[in-house]
Amino acid sequence: QVQLVESGGGAAQAGGSLRLSCTASGRSASNYAMGWFRQAPGKEREYVAAINWSGDTPDYADSVKGRFTISRDSAQNTVYLQMNSLQSEDTAVYYCVADILVISTTPVGVDYWGQGTQVTVSS
Numbered sequence: 874q875v876q877l878v879e880s881g882g883g884a885a886q887a888g889g890s891l892r893l894s895c896t897a898s899g900r901s902a903s904n905y906a907m908g909w910f911r912q913a914p915g916k917e918r919e920y921v922a923a924i925n926w927s928g929d930t931p932d933y934a935d936s937v938k939g940r941f942t943i944s945r946d947s948a949q950n951t952v953y954l955q956m957n958s959l960q961s962e963d964t965a966v967y968y969c970v971a972d973i974l975v976i977s978t979t980p981v982g983v984d985y986w987g988q989g990t991q992v993t994v995s996s
Contacts (some may be wrong), residue, residue, distance in 0.1 A: 877971055
């Protein structure tokens, strides 16, 4: 089992920045790929970004590419999502995820989920 605890959500103005953090704990947590999904009101949960266990292979959804950066501190089992140039469309609950080897881009394929943290962007 892997436990995920997110922090860093909140409110920002359009064009601003926020950074989310997620720390993993549990058996072999350091061997898991980690990432982020988000779910806006009335919409399906969608993939945002992911990074492999060693932290050298990031991946992004097209909607956030060039604005968001995912990184990982493997020693701390912590993944970060730096969100810049925020848009109102980024308003959502952001979920940290973890899975062995890779993160699926569809929610049904992901094994472990955090409780979620709200991000609200006002224009």
